[in-house]
Amino acid sequence: MSAPVEAHTLPNGMLVLTREAHSAPVATSWVWYRVGSRNEPSGQTGISHWVEHMLFKGTPSVPRGEFDRLIARNGGTFNGFTWIDYTAYYETLPADRIEIGLRIEADRMVNALFDPPEVESERTVIISELEGYANYPETWLDEAVKAIAFTAHPYHHPVIGYKSDLLAMTREELYSYYQTFYTPNNAVLVLVGDFDTDVMLRTVEGYFADLPAGPALPRTRAVEPEPQGERRVIIRRPGPAEYVQIGYLAPDCRSKDFAPMAVLDAVLSGARSLNFMGGGAQTNRSARLYRALVETGLAASAYSSYLPTRDPFLFELSATVSADHTAAEVEGALLREVDKIQQEGVAADELARVLKQVRAQVAYSGESVTGQAMQLGMWEVLDSYRRTESLLDELAAVTADDVRRVARQYLTERRRVVGHFVPTDEESPA
Amino acid sequence: MSTHRSGIAGATRHVLANGMVALIQRNPTTPTVSVRGELRIGAVHEPASQSGLAVFTGAALIRGAGERSYQQIVAETEARGCSVNAGGGLHSSGFGAKALTEDLPLVIEILADMLARPTFPAHEVEKLRAQFLLGLRESEQETGTQASRAARELLYPPEHPYSRLSSGSVATVQDLGRDDLLRFHEGYHPAGGAVAVVGDVEPAAVIELLEQYLGGWARPGEPPALDLAPVPPLETIRRRDIPMAGKVQSDLIWAVHGLRRSDPDFYAAMLANMILGRLGLGGRLGENVREKQGMAYYCYSGLEADVGTGPWSAVAGVNPANVERAIAAVLHEVAQFVAEGPTEQELADARSYLTGSMVLGLETNDGIAGTLLAIERYGLGLDFVERYPAIIEGVSREQIVETARRYLTTDRYVLAVAGPPASGGEGTGA
Numbered sequence: 001m002s003a004p005v006e007a008h009t010l011p012n013g014m015l016v017l018t019r020e021a022h023s024a025p026v027a028t029s030w031v032w033y034r035v036g037s038r039n040e041p042s043g044q045t046g047i048s049h050w051v052e053h054m055l056f057k058g059t060p061s062v063p064r065g066e067f068d069r070l071i072a073r074n075g076g077t078f079n080g081f082t083w084i085d086y087t088a089y090y091e092t093l094p095a096d097r098i099e100i101g102l103r104i105e106a107d108r109m110v111n112a113l114f115d116p117p118e119v120e121s122e123r124t125v126i127i128s129e130l131e132g133y134a135n136y137p138e139t140w141l142d143e144a145v146k147a148i149a150f151t152a153h154p155y156h157h158p159v160i161g162y163k164s165d166l167l168a169m170t171r172e173e174l175y176s177y178y179q180t181f182y183t184p185n186n187a188v189l190v191l192v193g194d195f196d197t198d199v200m201l202r203t204v205e206g207y208f209a210d211l212p213a214g215p216a217l218p219r220t221r222a223v224e225p226e227p228q229g230e231r232r233v234i235i236r237r238p239g240p241a242e243y244v245q246i247g248y249l250a251p252d253c254r255s256k257d258f259a260p261m262a263v264l265d266a267v268l269s270g271a272r273s274l275n276f277m278g279g280g281a282q283t284n285r286s287a288r289l290y291r292a293l294v295e296t297g298l299a300a301s302a303y304s305s306y307l308p309t310r311d312p313f314l315f316e317l318s319a320t321v322s323a324d325h326t327a328a329e330v331e332g333a334l335l336r337e338v339d340k341i342q343q344e345g346v347a348a349d350e351l352a353r354v355l356k357q358v359r360a361q362v363a364y365s366g367e368s369v370t371g372q373a374m375q376l377g378m379w380e381v382l383d384s385y386r387r388t389e390s391l392l393d394e395l396a397a398v399t400a401d402d403v404r405r406v407a408r409q410y411l412t413e414r415r416r417v418v419g420h421f422v423p424t425d426e427e428s429p430a
Numbered sequence: 431m432s433t434h435r436s437g438i439a440g441a442t443r444h445v446l447a448n449g450m451v452a453l454i455q456r457n458p459t460t461p462t463v464s465v466r467g468e469l470r471i472g473a474v475h476e477p478a479s480q481s482g483l484a485v486f487t488g489a490a491l492i493r494g495a496g497e498r499s500y501q502q503i504v505a506e507t508e509a510r511g512c513s514v515n516a517g518g519g520l521h522s523s524g525f526g527a528k529a530l531t532e533d534l535p536l537v538i539e540i541l542a543d544m545l546a547r548p549t550f551p552a553h554e555v556e557k558l559r560a561q562f563l564l565g566l567r568e569s570e571q572e573t574g575t576q577a578s579r580a581a582r583e584l585l586y587p588p589e590h591p592y593s594r595l596s597s598g599s600v601a602t603v604q605d606l607g608r609d610d611l612l613r614f615h616e617g618y619h620p621a622g623g624a625v626a627v628v629g630d631v632e633p634a635a636v637i638e639l640l641e642q643y644l645g646g647w648a649r650p651g652e653p654p655a656l657d658l659a660p661v662p663p664l665e666t667i668r669r670r671d672i673p674m675a676g677k678v679q680s681d682l683i684w685a686v687h688g689l690r691r692s693d694p695d696f697y698a699a700m701l702a703n704m705i706l707g708r709l710g711l712g713g714r715l716g717e718n719v720r721e722k723q724g725m726a727y728y729c730y731s732g733l734e735a736d737v738g739t740g741p742w743s744a745v746a747g748v749n750p751a752n753v754e755r756a757i758a759a760v761l762h763e764v765a766q767f768v769a770e771g772p773t774e775q776e777l778a779d780a781r782s783y784l785t786g787s788m789v790l791g792l793e794t795n796d797g798i799a800g801t802l803l804a805i806e807r808y809g810l811g812l813d814f815v816e817r818y819p820a821i822i823e824g825v826s827r828e829q830i831v832e833t834a835r836r837y838l839t840t841d842r843y844v845l846a847v848a849g850p851p852a853s854g855g856e857g858t859g860a
Contacts, residue, residue, distance in 0.1 A: 023457075023459030023460070023793075024459075024789065024792065024793040025789050026789055026790055026793050056711075064721065065710065065717060065721065068709075068710030068711055069709070069710050069779050071710075072709050072710055072779055072780075072782075072783040073778070073779045073782045073783060073786075074782065074786055075782060075783055075785065075786015075787040075788070075789070075790070076786070076787065076790070077787065077790060092790060093790075094786055094787075094789050094790070097786070120724070121721065121722070121723070121724035122724065123724065124724035124725060124749075125720055125724050125725075125726065125727055126727070127749075128679065128724075128725065128726050128727040128747065128748060128749060129727035131678040131679040131747075131749060132679050132727055132728075132747045134678040134679070135572070135573055135677050135678055135679050136572075137676075237676050238571075238675045238676025239571065239676065240564075240567040240568045240570070240571040241564055241567060241568060270508065271511075279794070279796065280528070281508075281511055281512055281513035281528045281529075282508075282513040282515065283508045283511065283513065284508075285504035285508065286501070286504040286505040286508040286509070287508075291501075294561075295501070295557075297557060297560060300560070300561045300564040300565065301561075320564065320568075322560060322564060323560065323563065323564060323567075349509075353508070353509045356509065356510060356511045357508065357511040358511075359511060359530075360462075360510070360511025360512065360528075360529075360530050361511065363460060363461050363462045363530060364462055364528060366460060367460050367462060367793070367794040367795060367796075368793050368794050369793070424676075
């Protein structure tokens with residue numbers, strides 16, 4: 001179906017992944033850095049995300065504001081995002097303009113200015129971003145759940161960072177973090193689109209081959225210890241409804257148990273789109289959580305979630321509690337669904353449905369070069385881009401026994417954190 | 431490299447036996463197919479006392495149709511990795527599906543039943559209403575929703591449907607019952623409606639399918655007429671502040687009356703809007719409020735042009751301490767743009783973005799289907815994509831300046847601010 005991926009490593013250590021796709025005259029260029037909030041020390045939370053913002057604030061050759069106009073002028077779109085394990089930047093352009101993406105990424109990999117007035121101006125932009133998130137009750141609950149789930153590992157803190165750290169951050173700290181992590185040997189360039197690979201590789205070499213390799217990177221050594229008992233948190237703030245969020249410490253994406261856990265997630269709430277940008281099929285309405293919680297009227301929505309991560313993260317269950325029910329009832333119903341799988345396992349037709357859904361989601365996400373490149377880059381920084389090719393087989397090999405076993409092993413009371421959001425009486429006009 | 435044409439010009443347009451227009455585009459590069467369609471009935475056709483009825487009716491279509499229950503519809507489609515959906519909007523009621531190509535007949539059959547033979551089971555209507563009410567309570571505690579609702583109330587007289595949000599309110603939706611849905615559904619009419627099917631399909635076979643399942647759905651008379659109340663011009667500045675407990679950030683909206691999609695000024699207004707508040711990181715507004723003053727994570731403008739004169743607005747999310755400064759910045763940029771118009775460089779950038787990015791929107795099946803629908807909705811003709819660059823090039827700087835002057839008035843506008851009460855919130859400074 002799709003063309004094979006070609007991998008090339010430049011002498012400075014930068015990995016280049018290319019895949020030709022000639023279905024539309026477009027191409028996408030991504031640079032992924034192996035840095036995210038998991039690399040942040042206490043007191044410097046939010047630094048990865050702030051550095052990402054600074055890469056849009058100019059280099060000596062492309063001043064601030066010129067960058068986005070350059071892309072727009074060429075009919076392209078762009079963005080950047082920071083997550084717990086990685087930071088990524090992309091430009092999607094008409095195929096004959098894709099070199100602009102390479103030029104920009106090579107330039108800002110080493111030449112970003114971090115001009116002090118721009119650092120100051122961005123401080124308040126990022127605090128504004130944080131305050132926007134804080135308008136939602138779900139944000140307060142989610143941050144509290146992560147904070148009590150992780151005691152030793154930096155997955156403890158939000159990607160956006162704590163406001164106190166954002167207020168205290170210095171230009172020197174940001175710049176030093178940039179110099180540490182933004183090196184070709186810590187980057188993966190992913191190109192998918194309507195181009196000729198040989199020609200493209202020569203262009204890539206022209207832009208990237210001379211960038212100097214950096215020193216070996218500091219490692220994140222923290223390991224979250226085995227939890228010894230359930231932890232609970234209740235957030236009380238003004239809000240429209242009660243919310244429940246449960247998280248279990250879960251295996252990382254390189255674990256042999258990743259595939260059974262992913263199947264368990266899909267059995268509970270459908271195999272979701274592989275693309276962060278959405279665009280897949282909705283598959284949760286025939287799955288277990290929806291039937292047990294939404295169909296019965298207990299909750300207005302109910303989902304599980306399990307993401308591929310570098311270190312053990314969370315397998316989560318979350319729900320919005322219906323008006324005439326309580327968080328305690330909804331928590332009980334979520335836990336009953338887990339218990340059912342632990343006791344009775346899952347049915348063969350559920351496994352077949354999950355596989356068919358994953359196949360379909362892969363096909364939908366493959367419609368766009370941006371979606372394809374996102375998959376390749378994400379898997380490469382987490383483990384290997386080859387996982388995009390092996391994943392279907394890994395999932396197909398999962399048996400009903402595997403699913404029951406991982407549910408029993410990981411979704412236990414002692415490994416879980418439970419959070420409730422309970423609205424306070426404080427008046428808020430309707 | 432391959433050669434590409436937009437393909438849109440070669441799409442098949444066929445009028446079904448019942449008057450609905452079918453648009454089919456073959457895209458052999460993926461094993462998937464997208465269906466998107468709409469009927470010309472929406473919230474503009476509902477009385478103020480029943481605000482939310484179109485949205486509710488659209489969402490209820492899937493809750494039972496033909497011989498199938500809701501549970502059967504989602505089980506049957508999701509087991510194959512497809513999804514079907516429908517929903518009401520402001521001007522139209524939409525429906526759609528994503529499927530692997532082999533499942534196209536199934537999703538067409540179900541969508542046809544949803545449009546022509548929805549059963550609206552009483553217990554499903556009750557469940558859906560409870561979910562809607564909770565969703566409305568959630569959104570009524572969102573600063574963005576509150577500001578948007580207030581801006582519409584200030585811009586339009588109460589008898590005009592644009593004065594409301596099409597989602598309705600808790601007060602109106604709680605009184606809507608099954609009979610109301612049945613009555614609103616009687617206004618669904620195939621004439622004036624359209625359905626686009628894009629994917630690895632043979633147009634002739636798709637037409638046969640559509641005729642088989644949809645072509646026989648006939649309705650007496652004509653689709654409901656649309657008679658929008660007149661919009662009195664703004665005479666002054668109208669402002670409303672909505673204090674909201676538990677919030678950290680304020681959302682502000684500045685707005686004036688815009689224009690119809692069919693207005694000869696439409697393309698000039700679109701270019702003006704692009705330069706004022708979209709290009710790059712929010713055009714001139716983003717440059718001032720976000721980049722220069724560091725006050726907001728988002729600040730941009732929007733132009734809603736459809737059957738009637740929708741709002742032309744600017745929005746920003748800022749710390750409560752910065753509200754007045756952000757408003758002043760928005761007003762300053764609007765006034766400056768009106769006084770001086772765009773620079774030659776801005777105009778060239780906006781033109782090349784609009785024409786160059788066209789191919790990006792035509793990459794996926796969903797993107798192509800959405801474009802086909804818009805072409806049909808506004809009567810643009812299938813050669814529109816090919817004519818588009820000339821249309822954009824044909825808009826002169828003078829037309830843009832003249833259009834901006836006519837609409838973007840800085841002495842008559844509305845302003846809505848929703849956020850923490852004036853005393854609350856700590857300023858972030860800048």
